[in-house]
Amino acid sequence: MTVEFRALRRTYGATTALDGLDLTVAQGELIALLGPSGCGKTTALRCVAGFETPDSGAVLIDGKDVTRVPANRRDAGMVFQSYSLFPNLNARDNVAFGLRVRRRPTAERHARAAELLALVGLPDHGDRFPHQLSGGQQQRVALARALALQPRVLLLDEPLSALDAKVRVTLREEIRRLQLELGITTVFVTHDQEEALSVADRVAVLRAGRLEQVGAPAEIYDRPATPFVAEFVGTMNHVPGRVTGDRVEVFGRSLPVDGTAPGELVDVLIRPEAVLVTPAEDGGALILASSFRGSTARLRVQLADQSEVLADVPGHDAVRLAPGLRVEVGVVERPVLVTARTSGDQEPAVA
Template sequence: MTISPISAPPAGVAPRPGSATVEFRSLRRAFGSTVALDGLDLTVHPGELLALLGPSGCGKTTALRILAGFETHDSGDVLVDGEDVTRIPAHKRDAGMVFQSYSLFPHLSALDNVSFGLKMRRVGKESRRRKAMELLELVGLPQRAEHYPHQMSGGQQQRIALARALALQPRVLLLDEPLSALDAKVRLNLREEIRRLQQDLGITTLFVTHDQEEALSMADRVAVLRAGRLEQCATPSELYARPATAFVAEFVGTMSRIPATRSGDGVEVLGRRHAVDGTVPATGEIEVLVRPENVGLVPSAGGPAVVVGASFLGAVTRLTVKLPDATLVKVDLPTEQAARLPIGGGAQLTLPDRPVLVDVRAGSGQ
């Protein structure tokens, strides 16, 4: 089955010749009574790095493995440049994959690991050595060409795995939580390197992660999954500033929930009426979701709120404020301003004059 590719890549994305459009259409996969994917519809544009983000069990790795050919799906379509790849075996799908566990051959040197796929395709010895050395240069490890995996750090091994995945010049690069086994500093450096390489090469890339910081810092767009369904797919800035659902709002970044009451087609919260971004739930007690940087806070002798905690974050300090009903609210303020709000001191909270996101309070009967 061949279907025409759809739409152009997002602004700023520069695909290389040969990079692919990937589409999941109404994709469903169940393992017994557990539904891993429940009608996933998603398009990855040529040259785009799209992160699949969500909690464990949301279906993100299943989607990646189905695209790679390591899993089958129960229904729906997987298309690469409009072609249904369902019946194409994994080794012929022209996709490079990097795993969390590196998966290098322990008995082969870095050079031989990188050139292994080229050898399987019967590329001549000199040609594959030259190509492998070019890729080792690309990932910054030419000096490790003759080293074996046990002689390299985790970050170096993952760079070798990345070079190996790129050796066959795949149309699609698949990254399955490749940084989760590394320590924090190495993880930060390597995610910057992966992003730089991906942009330089212009290769269509799917990156699976449960780490929101990785997704937001690396991806052109982020697809947030929950229980096998797509909650929202958007640029990192849009996802953070305008989450489509309460789940996305709380999964991406920090959110506080503040009790509210209905007021016509809006809500009343902290003594003021606000318009709502979306619709107000018809039943159940409701709460407004707000990010720490969007809450105003000034000293106020005698309350009504009380500062009960402070976390120094450098230029910003995150205060925890308790409302009269015992609700805790996170507030980010410049550290100099936060110093004027001591622990135990009274304070007054305000929200910005713009539409707010509303959700039903947990346990309120819905």
């Protein structure tokens, strides 16, 4: 089953939620719609579910236009952000709700519900009511309910954002495991870039109702197509640089520019892990602070011109690179993105 968004437009009064969205989700793929709040990702998902009707454009499921099909005939399972379980039904009846609506016999309903509850890791919770379940358990039941009718498409609307950090990580891994096991085409809406990068086959970054970039997580992270994507996914340093030809000078090195430069004086976008820090007694830079994160440590480094950059270094180097240490700052040799200068009109940074 594929899902296709064709030139989807939707406005609410003066605000435009979707501004001509084009995107195709392949069979069995998990695609994450990622973007800041108000970027239209939830509206796009609700157009697939049938809770929203686009002003123009179409939603195709498996090549068939379903734009005007009512929500209860869409054959799409949906998991909501939170509190979507029917409070008057226990977990089993919540999962079996769709079968009950279809007047399937009780035995079949119970068998299917038990099967699905086992699938989501809650085999013994069938008799519990939603208020007796934790947030994570509620979302598992909601997932089981969404899968109960063997839908063609699974829609996840920020299903983890109301949960604790730890539960969030385990549950997202479990969702991914289930999705791969069932091979179900899935659209996962989230504003959490780490979540999107870690579970999706492809990530679609949305901005103001338009598709900014779509690609595999590594591609989105390493080769962001636009400065917006670069900023939104991961952390970026803005380092002043000077463009000459198709290269840019930064930290005393000349790096190839990815794409076209907007002018001579630019900001070079550099990931913290691409910043190299080496101790040097006569180095022009100074480590101001260090926060240890286990496998890595993030350093805040002051350059000779008083500007600051963030650098990620291996965790085992953290002791060596303590605050107060004089260092030299370099950069990994690879093509870099540049944007119009926003970091003041300083000269290119030298370390």
